[in-house]
Amino acid sequence: MKILHTSDWHIGRTFHGVDLLADQRRALDAVADIVRDHGVDVVVVPGDVYDRAVPSADAVRLCTRAFERIRAAGARIVVTSGNHDSPARLGAGASFAAAGGLHVFTTVAAVGEPVVVADEHGDVAFYGIPYLEPDATARELGVAGGRSHASVLAAAMGRVRADMQDRPASTRSVVLAHAFVVGGEATGSERSISVGGVETVAAGAFAGVDYVALGHLHSPQEVEPHVRYSGSPVPYSFGERSHRKAVWLIDLDAQGLADVTRIDLPVVRGLSVLEGTLDELVSDARFAAAEEHYVSAVLTDAVRPLDAMRALRQRFPFAVHLEWHRPVGSDLGRYRDKVIGRTDAAIVRSFVTDMRSAPSDSECALLDAAVEAAVAQQDSSTATAEDRSVAMSA
Structure with missing residues (x-):
């Protein structure tokens, strides 16, 4: 039996405010193409199908399209909910969907009730363990002591093993789980699932x-030969620019795990972190390769440039993040020298520029109004205090 392991689709996620639905569509189309080209029997998706508990209509449409394309390519689909998903929403209509080859596991009650798929060697039991929040699932799993991710997962695996014992010895097993397993390496774009640290x-x-198909961490990695993360199909942070997105093609023979093959996914759009002055970034030929990438720019100008993002996007239309790092050793003068002779409003505008970027005209109007209100309040308080002092001295 051939099984394709993909996970952490996070459909509906944005990247520094940029909509990623088009990128996700291309990546998931590639997954369906792999299913067709390699004759995959079952696709497993261990969690974080959506990026939020209440996905947008566009996200739901994209997810439905992805499932339809994978199913049309010839594979059945086994899915669990992750910590980003709403189990109730993702699992809605699960029993009906199973009739069409989409098997969705979102409840604790179904942990020990696998979907069984047969091949020429016999049965393969697919067990879906959704993300288990310790406080929410401990009682249902019979965990009485210290509630932790380890304890609830151990209880869930106890139900899996109990079911396995009741099946023929020739039955092979695949577990889907959404968890942070020791030995895995996070990329920085995963939401923490820590409880008590x-x-x-x-x-x-x-x-x-x-075979254990893991979800939660976003880079493809091997914890043990039969325990792996597939990672997300597209990058969700600049920390993921150092690795190539991929899926695992699992081959089960009569004895169990026979082979695991990594299949790289196409790069939908590259990621680049560029550093230099604004003039260097918009003109230097050495940055040409990043012109169609998502770009995070680190500016090193002695003075923070005005409207830098607009200038960057003339060359890098997918620039999404901007920082200004004050050059080490630059002589910006003492604070007193910077503010002496300047109005309160000018000082506030300069502060906003240093901390973020130059305020727009409408923002300047709001800042000026806030300064005037603060000065008026201070004058009123001072006058009241003086009146009280005069009254007391009289």
């Missing part, structure tokens, strides 16, 4: 399973 579980919790 402890969010990891040991890979040994999955002992006895032929």
